[in-house]
Amino acid sequence: MYKRIPKLSFLQILILLAPIVSQAQPILGFKPEDVPSQLAIEKKFDSHLKAENLRELLKKMSAFPHHVGAAFDRENAEYARDLFKSYGFEARLDTSYVLFPTPKIRVVELIAPAKFKATLTEPPLKEDATSGQTKAQLPAYHAYSADGDVTAELVYVNYGIPEDYEVLKKMGIDVKGKIVLAKYGNSWRGIKPKVAAENGAIGCIIYSDPKEDGFFQGDVYPKGAYKNETGAQRGSVLDMPLYPGDPLTPGYGATKDAPRLSHTEAPTIMKIPVLPISYGDALPLLKALGGEVAPAAWRGALPLTYHIGPGPAKVHLKLEFDWKVEPAYNVIAVLKGSEFPDQWIMRGNHHDAWVYGANDPLSGAVAVLEEARALGELVKTGWKPKRTIVYALWDAEEPGLLGSTEWVEERKEELQKKAVVYLNSDSNGRGFLYAGGSHTLEKFLNQVARDVNDPQRNISVSDRLRAKLLVDGAPKAKQEARTRTDLRIGALGSGSDYTPFIQHAGIASMNIGFGGEDGGGEYHSIYDSYDHYTRFKDTDFTYGVALAQTMGRAVMRMANAEILPFEFQNFTNTVQQYTAEIKQTMDAMRSQTLEHNQLVKENRFLAVADPKKPFVQPSPLPDVPFLNFAPLDNALSMLEKSAATYAEAVAKAGTISADKLNQLNEILYTSERFLTHPDGLPRRPWFKHQIYAPGFYTGYGVKTLPMIREAIEQENWLEAELGIVRVSDTLVRFAAQIEQANALLN
């Protein structure tokens, strides 16, 4: 017998369909009956956003160089402060005093086998209005390079990351006492001189290869958006994976009178001299290299045969810096909450640039200002945020997140009590939404993205991103985009001002922007200008508006949600993924080690080696043990249950007393603190978060479950076991918080 499906009347069908058609999609933290009015206010918010405002602000704020210490950096800060005031915010400048070295002498010259002096110059272009302000521009250099005057043979080290030195070792090439030439890419720039110094190099030159950043990618500036042969990438080489912020005041605020290390003892300052150069300047150096031909994967797009050296190229590198302390002006603007003034929804972007910074950071900063203006407009017509909204435009981000880090360090305790969330943006462009952040906010962000329209296609930015994953994603991403309700957000490593908030203070954070259809080579060069931006990036500022729409919604929903929109099932699922990845990594390491050792034992490497090329007999590797992952599996199993219970409880929660609601919300927004540990990570206690950290050898690139993952990568098995216990304990404490929330809801 099969069960007969009863026929429905037309009316019954209408009734069944009705709720689907008419009811708006839910918004986490809002009662269904409150959703329409929230959507209405968001629509009103949108109506205030004007692309033309973004354009004007960007043009004005990128008119002159505005790095830390520049007069125009202060002018921009004061201008923004005054704008915030005019929008109805209480606004001020919070000033820190930070070490900011600038170059006095920069010399790179080839002295053998031929002579060549690097130009180290980005010339003015008639197509780029601001490029001629030569005197005011900071030249291309690496902030926090060591002073130095070294002469040595050159070695080409590819990207200059640890794997590259493994390859060199196999070829019997040592960089001790040499100057290394590395190309940009595959790691944060600061990793390259750090690893070079660890390997005994006495100097480091980093160039932009046209393969990654130049004509190989597209037509070069000013014909196209990409890096021309004179463009060079400025940037910080502060050892930020140890700690970011002012190198002289580790872990505490760089107030005027704070005790300071001397710059020679500050541990995050690079130990060897290092300088960025253009590919025009790199060409003669690479041409002068002899020795082995570089492996295929090391070769770039310059028209030559890439050799490794060492020598015969011999290079003289001389650098001297002015080690000044400069004021960093953080612009802080506050809209006080009507019900919960001590719960802060924070939203920020930096305002300082390496030169003009039209894209980095102003494209994001002007969206912040426009967001604030629109919120001000809403307030004028009666809308009130229940929680306090704090807007920030940070200074001194470029040299190493100095403005935001010092600001957080100075008021860490207060922030840990009051900050609900920190919402960051930085450069913004044309294309697809990208989002990284605390996974307790993944569902929240998905709902926001669902409600923002893509400026180019008549679908939501969420649907466009899902289409991208379905069409171009890796197999696993494709499959998830088909089957998983929420799109995954990335994990945060470092590279912008969310770092002190999430990594150090344990404040749930998000970083959001648009991009992918706006390639270019202007990054940290004088050509990151208004002219470049308006020709090649978000040319009509519609994605700037989309960013304001996205972040504005996030701010308003956070500010006015009845129950704060944190969610734990997506978080649990994410950590389960990380755990599975780590187990797979270990299994792969184990089988690769077994295979390697078998090949060594059988002498296969020698059998295969080309006698006309250098060969170093590989050694057997120590076996990869099995680790006890049971504590982690048990913690995750506990977390999974708590998260499911919470999801169910919150879904069916009726009216909750104000007192209970307060307790519940405090549990929710402080939950991220329970993912930190007071001791931080091994050998870098500043990094407190136990789920996300920038990699010690990747810089910006995130390492999830960092204590476990990095210990395994370094084959430090004891620390890995300790890491498993540490992370498991962390997750258990986190689950206990969720259980408290569950108790309140029952």
Next chain:
Amino acid sequence: MYKRIPKLSFLQILILLAPIVSQAQPILGFKPEDVPSQLAIEKKFDSHLKAENLRELLKKMSAFPHHVGAAFDRENAEYARDLFKSYGFEARLDTSYVLFPTPKIRVVELIAPAKFKATLTEPPLKEDATSGQTKAQLPAYHAYSADGDVTAELVYVNYGIPEDYEVLKKMGIDVKGKIVLAKYGNSWRGIKPKVAAENGAIGCIIYSDPKEDGFFQGDVYPKGAYKNETGAQRGSVLDMPLYPGDPLTPGYGATKDAPRLSHTEAPTIMKIPVLPISYGDALPLLKALGGEVAPAAWRGALPLTYHIGPGPAKVHLKLEFDWKVEPAYNVIAVLKGSEFPDQWIMRGNHHDAWVYGANDPLSGAVAVLEEARALGELVKTGWKPKRTIVYALWDAEEPGLLGSTEWVEERKEELQKKAVVYLNSDSNGRGFLYAGGSHTLEKFLNQVARDVNDPQRNISVSDRLRAKLLVDGAPKAKQEARTRTDLRIGALGSGSDYTPFIQHAGIASMNIGFGGEDGGGEYHSIYDSYDHYTRFKDTDFTYGVALAQTMGRAVMRMANAEILPFEFQNFTNTVQQYTAEIKQTMDAMRSQTLEHNQLVKENRFLAVADPKKPFVQPSPLPDVPFLNFAPLDNALSMLEKSAATYAEAVAKAGTISADKLNQLNEILYTSERFLTHPDGLPRRPWFKHQIYAPGFYTGYGVKTLPMIREAIEQENWLEAELGIVRVSDTLVRFAAQIEQANALLN
């Protein structure tokens, strides 16, 4: 209870070990008691081989250009014939008369937006002694290009293979009425103008991009071995996947008085003009292209942004040829068999070159001559081949396998009766053994390679190759190198003189050489010279000696084996692999089609498309059906049993009567004929073999089970079903032959 392992006395251990230590490894086709004397004669053979002889022969035969029709081509042929005679062979020249066009006019010029006339010249170099013989050299051209005088906009089409035109279609770019610029690589060169013409192009230019063939790979000539900016690759563009050999005499010998097509009606002559150029000449053309930036995978190593066009580059291409018939001199040398004079062991290599051909083909040809000399020495001291040994040095291979093809076509019937095997070589270099051929010879070749020592490492060439697979192989190859007794040999497509033997006449064939440590860019340029070879290839000719050792062993074992060393289990296993691959291909096509159609239906491609770039809405694809593979599975199952029975029977065969042995050997060496079908492949009846064929759209690259595989790739499902039946029938008839052999052995 466990079974006690009895203790062995020391003497017992010695006895147990004795056979392992003292007994030589078996040789297929030889009784164990005959193995030592065979090994002894092989050792003696080796002692006659002298690297110095190879060097002298190579120097002499590469002293002047020796393409078909050149005086020195005939001189080399006569010289080789006389050498064979001096070694004790009966030797002669067998002459065919073949169409061989050479250029009268070659013009490539950019006429807009700038003017540039291609030099089309490889200049003399002081480091290369023969490079200055400018008058005698054939210039860079494509043999069997059409005459033509065309002017049109240029389009860059990457490798110019069908997939590339799919990409162009997605971008809305049509080559109809245009001249296409393709780069060498990823297909045989003749495919590029053929596919261009199919797509409506009116001319084709092929250049060598330095990414694949130039400075990206290594230092350029004369500093290093790689192609410099003037080097250009000559070559044939005859539509060989249709039929190779003289285009005017399809399927029959090009004797003096044979009936001939006119060159305008010959179907294998290219329909549009086509010319090869250097990357120096290509640079201004590529620079003049506008339009979309080429996809990342299309970009080469020239210092520019690769654009696709069409235009604004406009090109004038003018070609005119002298359509001459020239004599092709095949050198044939015979050592008559003492017992089975009508069973021929054939061994060949071509002698003609595009210019000097030190590497291609002389490095292989001189090994052939030295092999023959060493065999002559053995004969002088009493050794006799039981079967007839036929050495051949072919002419007119370069323009399209003309010498060997006409020779085979002229005497196909006799060959099908008498030829046991054809053993081919061509260019030879330094490094690892590579071998392709009939898989009935896989085990035989493995035993040969087991007994030849690598010149650089004190192990066999087989062990060195296995080490290479274990260290650098793909996962599956690694695993098989660990677990499978025999190393796999490749399947033969086309590209050298084995083609008429195996593809057309169904004669079991092998192609063997060494390489992988001898990269370079001299191929088909004037710089494939003695000077280049002795600096960068097999500089001390030890791998030339290793080739002679390998092929000499193969010839002697084939000539004197009691039971011919064909084997069917490896063959069966190989065809099972091909079948599994084809099924996987179909499954992948099916799921990709489903996915594509879903994305089309959901409008995801439009959602993802960048509005600033061209977009063509993709159409839904027809569903991929399920085919009936049961006949093939059944045939393979039958074959598997027959092959196993044969292996067992031959292993335990005692003394066999001479009559039965004769019958058995005839069954064995004619077995490959049963893998052919008189109708050949669809639309190309010259190709008779049903297991191996050059791909219709790859040229040299093999397609195994070609009727099935190509029908599936072309989505011709009916033909694929017919192909399954055809191949199944073929395998059943093949198995029946094995069963006849089994019957003789029982």
